[in-house]
Amino acid sequence: MAIDDHRPFREMLEERKIIICVGSGGVGKTTSSAVLGLQAATAGLKVLVLTIDPARRLANSLGIDAIGSERQKISMEQFEKVGLHPKGEMWAMMLDMKESFDRLVQRDAPDEETGREILENRFYHYFSTSVAGTQEYAASERLYDLYVEGEFDLIVLDTPPTTHALDFLEAPERMVDAVSSRALQWMYKPGVLSGTPRRGILSVGTSYVTRTLGKFTGGELLEELSTFLRTFSTLFEGFEQRARAVRELLASEETGFLVVTAPDTLTVEEALFFYDRLDGEELNVDGFIVNRVHPQWVGAEELDRRPSELADRLSALGRSAQLEESAQLDMEALAQGLRENAQQFQLRADQDAGSIVKMSEELPGELPIMCVPYFNEDIHSLDGLDVARRELFGEAAGADCAQ
Amino acid sequence: MASAFALSCARRGERTLLMELGVKDKSSSLFGAAQVDSEIREVDENLYAVNVTPQAAMEEYALMVLKIKLIYRAVFENRVVKAFLRVVPGLNELLMLGKAYYHVTEEDERGKPVWDKVIVDAPATGHGIFFLKIASVITNLINSGRMYDEAQSILELLRDETRTGIALVTLAEDMPVNETLMLRKVIEEEMELPVACVIANAIYRPLFSEEEEDWIEAARRHVDRDADESEEDEESKVLGYLEAAKFRIDRVAMQQKYLEKLRAEVEEPLIEIPYYFFDRMSFAIIDEIAGDLDEVLPAETSSAQSAG
Numbered sequence: 001m002a003i004d005d006h007r008p009f010r011e012m013l014e015e016r017k018i019i020i021c022v023g024s025g026g027v028g029k030t031t032s033s034a035v036l037g038l039q040a041a042t043a044g045l046k047v048l049v050l051t052i053d054p055a056r057r058l059a060n061s062l063g064i065d066a067i068g069s070e071r072q073k074i075s076m077e078q079f080e081k082v083g084l085h086p087k088g089e090m091w092a093m094m095l096d097m098k099e100s101f102d103r104l105v106q107r108d109a110p111d112e113e114t115g116r117e118i119l120e121n122r123f124y125h126y127f128s129t130s131v132a133g134t135q136e137y138a139a140s141e142r143l144y145d146l147y148v149e150g151e152f153d154l155i156v157l158d159t160p161p162t163t164h165a166l167d168f169l170e171a172p173e174r175m176v177d178a179v180s181s182r183a184l185q186w187m188y189k190p191g192v193l194s195g196t197p198r199r200g201i202l203s204v205g206t207s208y209v210t211r212t213l214g215k216f217t218g219g220e221l222l223e224e225l226s227t228f229l230r231t232f233s234t235l236f237e238g239f240e241q242r243a244r245a246v247r248e249l250l251a252s253e254e255t256g257f258l259v260v261t262a263p264d265t266l267t268v269e270e271a272l273f274f275y276d277r278l279d280g281e282e283l284n285v286d287g288f289i290v291n292r293v294h295p296q297w298v299g300a301e302e303l304d305r306r307p308s309e310l311a312d313r314l315s316a317l318g319r320s321a322q323l324e325e326s327a328q329l330d331m332e333a334l335a336q337g338l339r340e341n342a343q344q345f346q347l348r349a350d351q352d353a354g355s356i357v358k359m360s361e362e363l364p365g366e367l368p369i370m371c372v373p374y375f376n377e378d379i380h381s382l383d384g385l386d387v388a389r390r391e392l393f394g395e396a397a398g399a400d401c402a403q
Numbered sequence: 404m405a406s407a408f409a410l411s412c413a414r415r416g417e418r419t420l421l422m423e424l425g426v427k428d429k430s431s432s433l434f435g436a437a438q439v440d441s442e443i444r445e446v447d448e449n450l451y452a453v454n455v456t457p458q459a460a461m462e463e464y465a466l467m468v469l470k471i472k473l474i475y476r477a478v479f480e481n482r483v484v485k486a487f488l489r490v491v492p493g494l495n496e497l498l499m500l501g502k503a504y505y506h507v508t509e510e511d512e513r514g515k516p517v518w519d520k521v522i523v524d525a526p527a528t529g530h531g532i533f534f535l536k537i538a539s540v541i542t543n544l545i546n547s548g549r550m551y552d553e554a555q556s557i558l559e560l561l562r563d564e565t566r567t568g569i570a571l572v573t574l575a576e577d578m579p580v581n582e583t584l585m586l587r588k589v590i591e592e593e594m595e596l597p598v599a600c601v602i603a604n605a606i607y608r609p610l611f612s613e614e615e616e617d618w619i620e621a622a623r624r625h626v627d628r629d630a631d632e633s634e635e636d637e638e639s640k641v642l643g644y645l646e647a648a649k650f651r652i653d654r655v656a657m658q659q660k661y662l663e664k665l666r667a668e669v670e671e672p673l674i675e676i677p678y679y680f681f682d683r684m685s686f687a688i689i690d691e692i693a694g695d696l697d698e699v700l701p702a703e704t705s706s707a708q709s710a711g
Contacts, residue, residue: 314622342643
C-alpha cells in the first residue's frame with residue numbers, strides 16, 4: 001500500500017516545476033501549500049507559494065503582515081527563529097484574480113484606448129467577476145507568466161475553494177468557448193442584438209429571436225452588452241492562444257496535482273471525484289494529502305477495560321508524579337470524563353481510518369496517500385507549519401493513521 | 404444546516420421546500436430519497452426538496468412567460484442565443500433566485516400560499532455574496548424590461564425582514580469567523596439585507612472543570628517526560644487518554660475564543676450547534692440538529708437562506 005511512504009512526495013518536489021493543490025473548501029489547502037513550500041525551501045529550492053486566500057494568519061505565521069499581490073520573500077530570520085536553516089528560498093504571493101484579469105485586458109487589448117474602454121465599461125466589472133471561469137482563467141494565466149519568467153525552481157499553487165474545484169482547469173477552455181464561439185461573434189455586430197437590422201442582412205427570424213429575448217432583458221441591455229462584447233472581442237485572439245498554452249503546461253510533465261482532503265465521508269467522496277476528473281483529463285496526479293486525521297489516541301482494546309481501572313491508574317499516576325490533589329478533584333469523575341472523551345474521539349478516529357482505507361482501495365496502489373493528524377490548534381506559526389511538514393515528509397515519529 | 408433547519412420547520416407542521424442550487428445532490432443522501440433533481444419531490448413528511456439548475460430554471464421560467472414550448476425551443480434553444488445567454492452576467496444567479504421568489508409567492512387555487520417556508524442553501528461566501536447581490540446589480544444596470552421587473556420584486560422580497568431571513572453558518576475557527584463577520588457586514592451595510600442569525604456549527608461541549616484541566620496538563624507533562632519508548636507500561640497507556648483530553652481542552656478554548664468574538668461583534672442571535680462525533684452524512688444527525696434548532700430558532704419568516 002502506498003500510504004505514508006514519504007519518498008514519492010519528496011521526488012515530486014524535485015521533478016515538478018508546478019504543483020497544484022486542489023480540493024474542497026475548508027480542507028486546509030492553503031496550509032498544505034505553505035507546508036509544501038517550506039519543504040521545498042528546506043530541500044534547497046527557490047519556491048513560490050501562490051495563494052488565492054487572503055489568510056492573514058498564514059501571512060503572520062510566515063512573518064509578513066499580509067500576502068500581497070507582489071511576490072515577497074520570507075526572511076531567513078523567521079526560519080531561524082524556529083531553528084530552521086533552509087538551503088533554498090521561500091517566496092509568497094497572493095493571486096488577486098480581479099487584478100490579474102485587469103492586467104490581461106491591458107496586455108491583450110490592441111491599443112491603450114481600447115483597453116481603457118473595456119476596463120471602464122460598467123459591464124466589465126460584473127463580467128470579470130461573474131462569468132463562469134473568468135477569475136480562474138486570469139489566475140491560470142498569471143501562473144503561466146510566472147512559470148515562463150523562470151525565476152523559481154518550483155511554484156506551488158493553492159486553487160480557489162469553489163464547489164467546482166476543477167473550474168480552474170477548465171477555465172482556459174471555457175473562457176475561450178464562452179467569448180469566442182462563432183455564434184457569439186455574430187452577435188457583436190452592430191444592430192443585431194437590438195433587433196434593428198441596419199444593413200439588411202438579418203432575416204425576419206433573427207429579429208424575432210432578438211425581440212423575444214429583448215422582452216426578457218430589455219432592449220437597452222442587449223444593445224449595451226453587444227457594444228461591450230464587441231470591444232471585448234478584440235482580446236479574443238490573445239485569449240485563445242494563451243489558453244491553449246496554459247492548458248498544455250498544465251497537462252505536461254512540468255505540472256503535478258495534489259488532491260487535498262479532510263477525512264470525512266462527504267469530503268473524501270468529493271476528493272475521489274476530483275481525482276477521477278483529473279485522471280480522466282490525463283493530468284499527473286502525484287498524490288493525496290489527508291488533513292485533520294483524528295489520531296488513535298487510546299485504541300478500542302483499552303476502551304474495553306473496566307472504567308474503575310482507569311480511576312485507579314490515574315490515582316497511581318498522580319502519586320508517582322506527585323501531583324497536588326485538590327479537594328474538588330474527584331478521580332472517578334475525571335476517569336469518567338476522560339473515558340467519554342476518548343470514546344468520542346475513537347469514533348472519529350475509526351471513521352477517519354475507514355475513509356482512508358476506502359481511498360486506498362479506490363485509488364491506484366502506487367499513488368501516495370499522506371496523512372496529517374488533526375492538531376490541537378489551527379496552524380498559525382512557522383513552527384506549526386514545520387510540524388505538519390515533518391508529518392508529511394517523513395521526519396516525524398510516524399504518521400500511522402492508516403493502520 | 405439548511406437540511407436540518409428545513410426538517411425542523413417541517414416537523415413543526417410547516418410545508419417546507421428545501422432548495423439546493425446546482426450542487427451534487429446532498430439532501431437526497433441525507434433523507435434517503437432517490438436523487439433530488441430539478442423536480443420538486445417529497446423527501447419527508449411536510450418536507451420537499453429540489454435541486455435548482457440554471458438550465459432547468461430558465462426553461463421553466465421562459466415557458467411560464469412564453470406559454471408555448473415551440474417558441475421556447477425556437478428562441479432559447481437557438482445555438483446563438485444559448486451562447487449569448489452564457490455570457491449575460493449574473494443570469495444564472497438571477498434565474499435561481501427567481502425560482503425561489505416564485506415559490507415563496509406561489510399560491511394554490513384558493514389563494515393560499517403553497518409553501519409555508521422556502522429554505523435556500525446558498526453558495527459559500529464569495530459566490531454567496533454575488534448571488535445575493537445579483538438582483539440589485541441588475542436593477543442598477545438596466546431600468547426596464549421583464550428582467551428588471553423580476554429583479555425589482557426579488558429585491559423587495561429579500562429586503563423585507565418579515566419575509567426573509569439570512570442565516571449565516573460558520574465554524575468557530577479563525578478563517579470561517581473572519582469570513583462570516585465580513586459577509587455579515589457586506590450583507591447588512593452594502594446590500595441592506597436582513598441577517599436573522601449566526602449559526603456556529605460543530606461546537607465541542609466542554610467536558611472538564613478547571614481543576615481537572617490543570618491536573619490533566621500536569622499529568623500529561625509528567626508522563627511525557629518519563630516516557631520510555633520501549634516500555635509499554637500503564638502510564639503510557641494512560642497517556643492516550645490525556646492526549647485526547649488535551650485535544651478537547653485546546654479545541655474548546657479556541658472555539659470559545661471565537662464564539663466570544665462573534666458575540667462581541669454580532670448583534671443578531673448566535674446559535675450554537677454541538678459537535679457530532681459521527682460522520683455527517685446521516686439522517687439521524689440532521690434529525691438531532693433539527694431538534695437543537697427547534698429549541699432556539701423561531702419559525703416565523705416565510706423564506707430563509709443560509710450561507711457560509
